[in-house]
Amino acid sequence: MNSGSAENRDLFPGALEMMILQILRRQPSHGYALVQHIRRTSKDLLQVEEGSLYPALQRMLKAGLVKTRWEVSPTGRRVRTYEITTRGAKHLDRELSNFERMLEGINLVLAPMKP
Amino acid sequence: MTWIQRLFSRRRIEADLSEEIRGHLDERIEELVSRGGVPREDAVHQARREFGNVTLIEEQAREVWRWRWIEDLFSDVRFSLRQLRRSPAFAVAGALTLALGIGANTAVFSVVNPAGPYAVSYPNFFDLRNENAVFDHLVSYRSAPMSLTGSGEAVQLRGEIVSWELFPLLKIQLPLGRGFQPDDEDPGARTVIVSHSLWKTTLGGDVGIIGRTINLDREPYLVVGVAPAGFNFPVGGEQVQVWTTLAIDARSATVQPVTQQRGARMLSVMGRLRDGVSIQQAGAQMNRIAGSLAERYPNENRRYPGTFLQSALGDVVGLARGPLLFLLGAVGLVLLLTCANLANLLLSRTAEREREFALRLAIGAARSRIVRQVMTEALTLAFLGGIAGVALAALLIDLAIPLIGTTIPRIAQTSVDGRVLGFALTLTLVTSVLFSVAPAARLLHDRLNDPLKEGAYGNGHGHGRFGSALVVAQIALGLMLLSGASLLMAAFVHVTRRDPGFQPERLLTFSLGVPDSQYPRARQLEFYNQLLERLARVPSARAALAMPLPLTGSSMTVGFDIAERPAPPSARPSSDIAIVSPGFFQTAGIPLLEGRGFTDQDDSGHPPVLIVNRAFSDKFFPGATAVGKRIQSGALSDARGPQMREIVGIVGNARQSPLGSQSEPIYYFPYRQLPWCCPSVIVRTAGSPASLESSVRSVVLSIDRQLPLFDVRTGNQILALGVTPVTFLTVLMVSFAAIGLLLTSIGLYGVLSYAVVKRTREIGIRIALGASRSAVLSMVLRRSAMLVAGGLIIGVVGSIAARRFIGGMLFGLHGGSPLLLLCAVSVMVAAAWLATYLPAHRAASIDPILALRSE
Numbered sequence: 001m002n003s004g005s006a007e008n009r010d011l012f013p014g015a016l017e018m019m020i021l022q023i024l025r026r027q028p029s030h031g032y033a034l035v036q037h038i039r040r041t042s043k044d045l046l047q048v049e050e051g052s053l054y055p056a057l058q059r060m061l062k063a064g065l066v067k068t069r070w071e072v073s074p075t076g077r078r079v080r081t082y083e084i085t086t087r088g089a090k091h092l093d094r095e096l097s098n099f100e101r102m103l104e105g106i107n108l109v110l111a112p113m114k115p
Numbered sequence: 116m117t118w119i120q121r122l123f124s125r126r127r128i129e130a131d132l133s134e135e136i137r138g139h140l141d142e143r144i145e146e147l148v149s150r151g152g153v154p155r156e157d158a159v160h161q162a163r164r165e166f167g168n169v170t171l172i173e174e175q176a177r178e179v180w181r182w183r184w185i186e187d188l189f190s191d192v193r194f195s196l197r198q199l200r201r202s203p204a205f206a207v208a209g210a211l212t213l214a215l216g217i218g219a220n221t222a223v224f225s226v227v228n229p230a231g232p233y234a235v236s237y238p239n240f241f242d243l244r245n246e247n248a249v250f251d252h253l254v255s256y257r258s259a260p261m262s263l264t265g266s267g268e269a270v271q272l273r274g275e276i277v278s279w280e281l282f283p284l285l286k287i288q289l290p291l292g293r294g295f296q297p298d299d300e301d302p303g304a305r306t307v308i309v310s311h312s313l314w315k316t317t318l319g320g321d322v323g324i325i326g327r328t329i330n331l332d333r334e335p336y337l338v339v340g341v342a343p344a345g346f347n348f349p350v351g352g353e354q355v356q357v358w359t360t361l362a363i364d365a366r367s368a369t370v371q372p373v374t375q376q377r378g379a380r381m382l383s384v385m386g387r388l389r390d391g392v393s394i395q396q397a398g399a400q401m402n403r404i405a406g407s408l409a410e411r412y413p414n415e416n417r418r419y420p421g422t423f424l425q426s427a428l429g430d431v432v433g434l435a436r437g438p439l440l441f442l443l444g445a446v447g448l449v450l451l452l453t454c455a456n457l458a459n460l461l462l463s464r465t466a467e468r469e470r471e472f473a474l475r476l477a478i479g480a481a482r483s484r485i486v487r488q489v490m491t492e493a494l495t496l497a498f499l500g501g502i503a504g505v506a507l508a509a510l511l512i513d514l515a516i517p518l519i520g521t522t523i524p525r526i527a528q529t530s531v532d533g534r535v536l537g538f539a540l541t542l543t544l545v546t547s548v549l550f551s552v553a554p555a556a557r558l559l560h561d562r563l564n565d566p567l568k569e570g571a572y573g574n575g576h577g578h579g580r581f582g583s584a585l586v587v588a589q590i591a592l593g594l595m596l597l598s599g600a601s602l603l604m605a606a607f608v609h610v611t612r613r614d615p616g617f618q619p620e621r622l623l624t625f626s627l628g629v630p631d632s633q634y635p636r637a638r639q640l641e642f643y644n645q646l647l648e649r650l651a652r653v654p655s656a657r658a659a660l661a662m663p664l665p666l667t668g669s670s671m672t673v674g675f676d677i678a679e680r681p682a683p684p685s686a687r688p689s690s691d692i693a694i695v696s697p698g699f700f701q702t703a704g705i706p707l708l709e710g711r712g713f714t715d716q717d718d719s720g721h722p723p724v725l726i727v728n729r730a731f732s733d734k735f736f737p738g739a740t741a742v743g744k745r746i747q748s749g750a751l752s753d754a755r756g757p758q759m760r761e762i763v764g765i766v767g768n769a770r771q772s773p774l775g776s777q778s779e780p781i782y783y784f785p786y787r788q789l790p791w792c793c794p795s796v797i798v799r800t801a802g803s804p805a806s807l808e809s810s811v812r813s814v815v816l817s818i819d820r821q822l823p824l825f826d827v828r829t830g831n832q833i834l835a836l837g838v839t840p841v842t843f844l845t846v847l848m849v850s851f852a853a854i855g856l857l858l859t860s861i862g863l864y865g866v867l868s869y870a871v872v873k874r875t876r877e878i879g880i881r882i883a884l885g886a887s888r889s890a891v892l893s894m895v896l897r898r899s900a901m902l903v904a905g906g907l908i909i910g911v912v913g914s915i916a917a918r919r920f921i922g923g924m925l926f927g928l929h930g931g932s933p934l935l936l937l938c939a940v941s942v943m944v945a946a947a948w949l950a951t952y953l954p955a956h957r958a959a960s961i962d963p964i965l966a967l968r969s970e
Contacts, residue, residue: 031135032142051167051175054136058179068131077142080135 014095016048016056017065021084021092024066030079031057057082065091125180132176140166191491198492210496214503235382237364237374239408243384244278246404249397250386252284256349257382261357262628263317264821265330270317271628271823272356274331275348279360282308284387285348292325292340295360299339302365302372307336311344313356331357332630333821349383377412444917445599445851452592452858455585459862461493462582463869494544501540582866583902586859590906590943591913593852593859597939598914600845600852605935607845610838616769616778617665618704622797622830623804624664627815628823629793640790642818647696649814655801660696660786662794665703665769666837671750675782677735678745678759690731691771691781692750694789700726700766702799710742710764718787723760728768731780741765748782750789770837795826804829856942860950867899867954878958879966888959895955903947907940914939 023029023037031053038048060066065088073079084092140162147158163169235243240255247253254277261274282294289308299306307329309318318324328335336359347354365374373379386397465472472485634642643660650658663671674689676682697713700706708729717724725746732741747759768778786794800807808827815822828836871878878891914936 030138032139049167050136050139050165051172054132054172054176055179058132058176062179075145077138078134079138079142080131 016052017060018092018095018099019046020053020056020060020082021065021088021095024082024084025089025092028081028083030071030073030081032079034082060088064088128180129177132173136166136169136173140169188491191488192495194488195492195495199496210500210503214500214507235384236377236379237361237382238377238412239405240278240382240384241374242408243401243404247386247397247400249389249392249400251389252280253384253386254278254281254284255361255382255384256281258355259363260628260825261331261359262333262630262821262823263329263331263357264333269628269821269823271825272313272331273354274357274359275355276361276363277348277358281348281358284385287343287346289340290343291322292338294340295358299360300362300365302362304360304362305334305336306339306360306362307331308340308342308358309338310342310354310356311346312354314341331359332628333633334630445596445848448592448596448599449851449855449858452589452596452855455589455592456858456862457493457496459582459585459589459865461489462585463865465489490548497544582869586862586866586902587905587909589859589862590903590947591909593855593946594907594910594939594943595913595917596852596855597942598910598936599917600848601935601939602918603841603845603848605932607838607841610841615666615834615837616705616767617830619666619830619834621800621802621804622703622833623800623807623811623827624795624797624830624833625811625827626795626825627793628825634792636790639792640787643696643786643794645818646796646815647698649817650796650798650811653798653807653810653814656798656807657698657702658796658798659699659702660694660794661699661703661797662694662786662791663771664795664797664833665693665771666833673748673750675746675748676757678747687749688735689749690734691779692748692784693771693781694784694786694791694794696786696794699783699797702797703769704799705769706767708765708767709740710762712764712766713783713785715787717785721788723758723788724763724785725760726764726766726783727762728766728778728781728783730768730778731782732765734780746782748784750784750791797830856946859943860946863899863902863947864950864954866902867895867951868957870898871895871954871958874958875961875966878961879963882961883963883967891961892955892959895958896951899947899951899955903944907943910943911936911940 019038020034023034029037031050035048035050035053038046057066061068061082064085066082067085068080068082071079071081143162143165144155144158147153147161148155151158153161166172235255237255240253244253244255256275256277259274259276261272263270263272277295279295279297279300282289287294290311291314292308295306295308298304309324309329314320314324318329324338324341326338328337330336336357342358348358349355361374365372373381475485476482629639629642647658647660650656671692672689673692674687676687682688695713697715697717700712710726713724713726725748727741735741735746736744741762742765744762745759746762747757749757751757762782766783771779771781796811798804798807798811812824815824878894882888882891
């Protein structure tokens with residue numbers, strides 16, 4: 001385990017946060033479920049490393065984008081559930097629009113090179 | 116959340132995180148078992164593999180919350196403390212070593228620290244005050260005892276005569292009344308500020324005291340203020356009870372008020388720098404003014420063309436300079452030894468922990484993190500040692516001040532204050548950096564993975580070489596300390612054994628607070644006449660006057676012209692003077708060698724005369740007798756100006772200064788021809804001098820009820836007080852040498868033991884293969900002998916060099932004999948042998964079976 005592999009799989013800074021917030025906006029969730037959800041919905045294209053997930057969650061917690069509470073899951077397990085905060089939702093909107101603009105830009109740059 | 120709340124809720128956050136991660140793993144395991152049908156044990160492994168390094172991830176997640184740098188430091192310090200607690204022997208040895216080193220340094224620094232600038236005369240002070248643009252306030256001060264009368268028995272007070280700006284300078288508001296004002300310096304003004312305790316006790320603590328007068332030296336002084344409780348100035352000295360302005364010095368008690376005598380250097384000066392002015396700028400300007408004063412007044416100032424702002428060390432005046440430098444050198448050596456020892460301790464310790472560090476590196480710790488950890492450990496140790504050191508210093512100073520007496524200038528002002536604490540702090544930092552450099556550097560340069568590969572045995576090669584070098588240095592330094600101590604012990608014997616030149620047995624001395632305001636010249640003469648007469652009536656007592664008393668360390672130096680060899684004023688010779696009454700030489704037991712002694716006829720109505728000592732005669736009239744020669748002294752008795760005086764007798768050399776390097780020349784005036792205020796009284800008795808005190812006291816009171824008697828001492832007490840600085844220095848130096856010896860022995864012992872432990876297996880094999888015990892023993896001894904020999908050679912060279920440098924600094928003792936050095940070497944060899952014996956013995960008794968099995 002070293003920091004090198006984590007960098008390789010990170011899409012770009014902030015991508016993980018964005019996905020987490022997006023998932024949480026739909027439904028509060030705990031860490032393990034987040035990993036599963038990302039893997040499932042990306043059809044195994046994205047592997048979220050726990051080594052990135054937990055520090056990212058702590059960063060968002062610290063920044064007030066999410067809040068947590070301890071709950072009992074349907075399987076009877078005590079889990080720590082993350083919920084998006086109002087500030088988190090605003091942050092997500094901003095990030096998403098930034099992201100879309102960036103994607104658009106990248107597409108425009110890349111378009112002429114396509115055959 | 117503020118960072119404070121965060122700090123407090125940290126524990127909570129970390130607990131949540133741990134539980135969360137545990138839950139995550141459990142969930143994954145469950146899933147693998149229930150859905151994938153993986154056996155539980157394999158599932159656990161797989162889950163952990165997928166997750167990665169739990170500790171590291173947890174650490175990274177926790178770090179989000181951290182104020183990183185500070186907290187790393189905290190955790191390093193916590194870790195260091197835990198580590199130190201785990202090896203208490205190391206911790207105690209380290210902290211103690213440092214405490215001794217730092218304590219010794221701080222104590223001596225405190226002694227050196229308080230010395231102020233050269234004494235300044237009033238006219239020079241006024242010029243400096245007016246012409247400088249670098250100080251907000253420049254204040255002069257000098258101490259002056261004063262007697263308080265009017266309420267019960269007369270009390271002798273400690274007084275300080277200051278210029279008016281003292282309280283603005285110190286930025287102190289008085290709780291009662293006001294500070295001094297410029298017009299308090301006018302010649303006729305008599306205002307006083309009293310200490311809080313004097314006000315509370317003797318003066319009754321009445322708030323109405325302001326505006327009332329008290330009698331000091333029987334003159335009414337207007338009380339204008341009460342100082343805050345605990346206030347003292349000069350700081351660190353004995354508690355001053357009254358402060359008054361220099362107006363009192365403008366009085367014309369002698370021929371010319373001292374405020375107009377440019378040659379009368381009696382003041383200390385202190386200033387507050389203006390904002391934005393550096394000490395260098397201030398020094399430069401003060402030197403410029405001093406330089407121009409030297410040009411304007413060459414006769415008085417030629418020898419003082421500058422140097423007003425000097426380092427504290429440079430200002431230690433007179434005979435204290437040599438011994439103090441000597442002490443500073445000694446504590447410097449102790450500190451070096453301390454550093455070497457700690458470096459060695461830390462080095463051995465780092466070597467022992469090589470495997471731990473290698474392991475930490477292997478599981479992903481950054482190299483810099485480990486180095487930082489080592490340095491933090493050193494700093495923690497230094498800090499603990501530093502605290503203990505400062506405490507030790509405070510203790511040492513408390514013990515030392517009564518021991519050292521007043522012979523070292525301004526020693527009474529010594530204390531552990533802010534500056535000294537700053538010094539200790541700097542010392543601590545420098546020390547810890549010094550001694551953590553060695554182990555840390557080693558860590559950086561070595562390939563730390565090796566120990567893991569090599570199995571249980573680090574080879575300790577680096578440590579061996581470096582450690583040996585350190586030990587050689589320690590032995591050299593230790594020897595230099597020992598040699599210094601031997602020098603001082605010799606000096607001590609020399610000083611205590613030599614002849615003081617008078618007979619101190621059965622001698623009682625005391626001083627009187629005779630206020631010159633109440634005792635103008637005629638009355639003063641009459642008073643002392645009366646006193647001597649009445650004392651003569653005390654059975655078996657003989658009394659005389661002297662100022663200053665021999666061996667008390669106070670001296671007056673006055674220039675003179677020799678009639679047969681006139682010299683320009685700036686090249687005049689000068690020497691100590693004393694003023695004595697006719698019976699003085701017989702009473703003190705100083706032999707008359709040539710000519711005659713003083714008689715009652717030697718008064719202002721008769722030709723002016725002098726008596727000189729043997730040293731004076733030899734120095735200024737070599738090859739001839741001084742009797743019959745004429746000199747003109749600058750000490751003036753009245754407005755008639757300097758008079759040519761005939762030398763009528765030569766007496767034996769009585770030591771005026773207890774520690775002077777040789778018999779100083781001195782010339783004596785008959786009191787009646789130079790009735791300066793106020794001579795002390797010496798009384799020779801038939802029986803025990805102390806028993807005479809009460810009758811002497813009643814004689815004094817029978818003449819003047821309001822006269823305080825003080826500094827009542829027997830001759831032997833004066834003698835003992837006189838040598839206290841040497842006693843003090845010797846005790847200190849011997850303790851330093853003992854500390855040094857101990858440190859050196861510990862260092863040698865450590866290196867040898869370490870080598871034996873490292874080579875246990877090798878020695879075991881040797882013994883198993885038939886090496887005799889004595890061969891093993893001599894192997895260790897050989898190593899020790901090489902280290903010791905190397906150290907001794909360097910140490911002897913260093914000692915000889917140091918002795919040459921010390922020269923005549925120590926009470927007239929030059930260099931010391933080779934025998935002393937030999938003694939020092941033998942002591943060092945004996946200590947080295949002791950330090951070698953244990954490890955050698957342990958090596959020789961290694962059981963080969965145990966040694967090999969221990970793998």
